[in-house]
Amino acid sequence: MSERPPPAAPARQSMAKVVGEKIRGQILDGKLRPGERLVEDRLSAELGVSRVPVREALRELSAEGLVRIERNRGASVTEVTPAMVAELVEVRALLEGLNARLAAQRHDPEIVRQLGEVLKHGNKAADAGSTEQLARLNAEFHDRLAEASRNAVLSDVMRGLRERTSLAFAINGRSRAREDWAEHAGILAAVIAGDGELAALLATRHVHNAAAAFAKSHAAANEQAAD
Amino acid sequence: MSERPPPAAPARQSMAKVVGEKIRGQILDGKLRPGERLVEDRLSAELGVSRVPVREALRELSAEGLVRIERNRGASVTEVTPAMVAELVEVRALLEGLNARLAAQRHDPEIVRQLGEVLKHGNKAADAGSTEQLARLNAEFHDRLAEASRNAVLSDVMRGLRERTSLAFAINGRSRAREDWAEHAGILAAVIAGDGELAALLATRHVHNAAAAFAKSHAAANEQAAD
DNA sequence: CCTTTGTGTATCGTATACAGATTTTGAGGG
DNA sequence: CCCTCAAAATCTGTATACGATACACAAAGG
Numbered sequence: 001m002s003e004r005p006p007p008a009a010p011a012r013q014s015m016a017k018v019v020g021e022k023i024r025g026q027i028l029d030g031k032l033r034p035g036e037r038l039v040e041d042r043l044s045a046e047l048g049v050s051r052v053p054v055r056e057a058l059r060e061l062s063a064e065g066l067v068r069i070e071r072n073r074g075a076s077v078t079e080v081t082p083a084m085v086a087e088l089v090e091v092r093a094l095l096e097g098l099n100a101r102l103a104a105q106r107h108d109p110e111i112v113r114q115l116g117e118v119l120k121h122g123n124k125a126a127d128a129g130s131t132e133q134l135a136r137l138n139a140e141f142h143d144r145l146a147e148a149s150r151n152a153v154l155s156d157v158m159r160g161l162r163e164r165t166s167l168a169f170a171i172n173g174r175s176r177a178r179e180d181w182a183e184h185a186g187i188l189a190a191v192i193a194g195d196g197e198l199a200a201l202l203a204t205r206h207v208h209n210a211a212a213a214f215a216k217s218h219a220a221a222n223e224q225a226a227d
Numbered sequence: 228m229s230e231r232p233p234p235a236a237p238a239r240q241s242m243a244k245v246v247g248e249k250i251r252g253q254i255l256d257g258k259l260r261p262g263e264r265l266v267e268d269r270l271s272a273e274l275g276v277s278r279v280p281v282r283e284a285l286r287e288l289s290a291e292g293l294v295r296i297e298r299n300r301g302a303s304v305t306e307v308t309p310a311m312v313a314e315l316v317e318v319r320a321l322l323e324g325l326n327a328r329l330a331a332q333r334h335d336p337e338i339v340r341q342l343g344e345v346l347k348h349g350n351k352a353a354d355a356g357s358t359e360q361l362a363r364l365n366a367e368f369h370d371r372l373a374e375a376s377r378n379a380v381l382s383d384v385m386r387g388l389r390e391r392t393s394l395a396f397a398i399n400g401r402s403r404a405r406e407d408w409a410e411h412a413g414i415l416a417a418v419i420a421g422d423g424e425l426a427a428l429l430a431t432r433h434v435h436n437a438a439a440a441f442a443k444s445h446a447a448a449n450e451q452a453a454d
Numbered sequence: 455c456c457t458t459t460g461t462g463t464a465t466c467g468t469a470t471a472c473a474g475a476t477t478t479t480g481a482g483g484g
Numbered sequence: 485c486c487c488t489c490a491a492a493a494t495c496t497g498t499a500t501a502c503g504a505t506a507c508a509c510a511a512a513g514g
Contacts, residue, residue: 040466059243060287091380157384282497
């Protein structure tokens with residue numbers, strides 16, 4: 001009785017899960033913008049399912065903080081205010097620090113190898129990649145790093161926070177890509193060296209740096225818009 | 228046109244929300260034990276609604292980590308392993324520390340006053356209260372303290388983590404109540420003094436102490452069971 | 455011209471119905 | 485007595501249907 005992944009199977013996992021992943025992807029890719037309404041009928045028609053799986057997916061995304069649901073008014077993509085970004089960053093910085101410290105202590109060779117791979121690709125993409133690819137590699141690096149701490153609770157919390165911050169950062173352009181990946185390299189080096197304190201410091205600082213860069217470019221954009 | 232909170236209104240907020248709160252309460256009170264299956268038909272009959280709101284509530288609780296959903300097998304109360312408790316504690320300790328530091332810096336007089344109230348009640352309950360009341364006051368103290376940091380993201384994350392740990396701790400008895408509330412008093416004193424570093428240290432230690440006490444009593448119980 | 459009231463439409467919230475998967479039950483054979 | 489296997493019962497996943505609510509826009513009144 002071998003595993004049966006049917007090429008054109010109707011469903012190997014629940015519709016709600018599939019729909020949820022799809023919507024999440026569209027939100028994180030910026031195809032669905034913050035504030036945009038998520039009408040159940042439209043989504044169910046687009047995705048070719050009934051409203052029920054859509055509703056369940058939206059509930060889950062709501063619990064994750066990616067969408068906001070108001071009674072009798074439906075769901076919309078969460079609008080992340082600057083104040084909330086500050087809160088997210090405050091928490092994320094601390095947790096990324098803890099995570100990096102643990103990763104340095106646990107020191108899993110296989111994951112370290114994978115991180116090296118991602119880092120290589122990231123450095124290349126920082127010079128010549130699309131912003132989309134850059135975002136994907138960034139997420140991948142942080143995901144792998146989260147695995148390295150061998151703390152599933154921590155990983156889950158961090159993923160949620162990261163998704164929400166990236167919601168606000170949107171397409172942050174390639175301007176900071178070089179610095180990003182230079183900092184990633186530093187963190188990985190500290191992890192490989194088993195230097196937990198340094199890894200924690202660099203990871204925390206990395207979050208703050210990225211946020212500061214965003215705040216600056218955001219302020220500049222606003223100034224421009226005010227002209 | 229005054230506000231109209233109808234005495235016997237059918238629903239001022241969605242059934243799913245009400246149902247979710249009800250189930251969450253039963254889980255946290257221990258009326259629903261870890262591992263217990265949550266059959267939709269049974270719950271909907273008990274609560275007098277159809278299966279749809281129940282399903283949505285279960286999805287939300289699943290996203291919070293209180294229940295586990297397996298495809299085509301339904302929901303059950305999450306079973307928290309000792310390993311996961313360790314992970315939860317590791318993260319919680321750090322976040323409670325951050326929270327206490329921020330609370331000490333922000334230093335909101337009104338919330339501090341409320342914390343004093345809760346502390347008073349808690350001290351009384353530590354001597355003479357029921358375990359149920361003790362649990363309620365403990366949750367209240369931590370909730371208020373979480374508010375004091377004025378970081379909603381942090382509060383939400385911490386509440387989720389706390390609920391999951393309390394799932395494992397179950398009714399931890401009154402044995403540590405005195406120490407618990409002594410430590411609470413210490414944290415509050417540091418917050419009032421505006422000593423962020425001390426508050427953070429005490430809060431972090433508080434989480435570790437509670438976990439250690441639980442581990443000890445748990446080990447003892449297991450030994451007894453093995454006799 | 456602005457404010458207010460009424461009606462229509464879009465959309466959500468819940469219930470019910472049915473198909474598919476899983477677990478349980480019971481009979482037959484070793 | 486235990487194991488195997490098939491059929492029934494149980495339960496979940498999804499679709500459809502209908503009542504309820506909120507919002508938009510137009511018409512009437514000040």
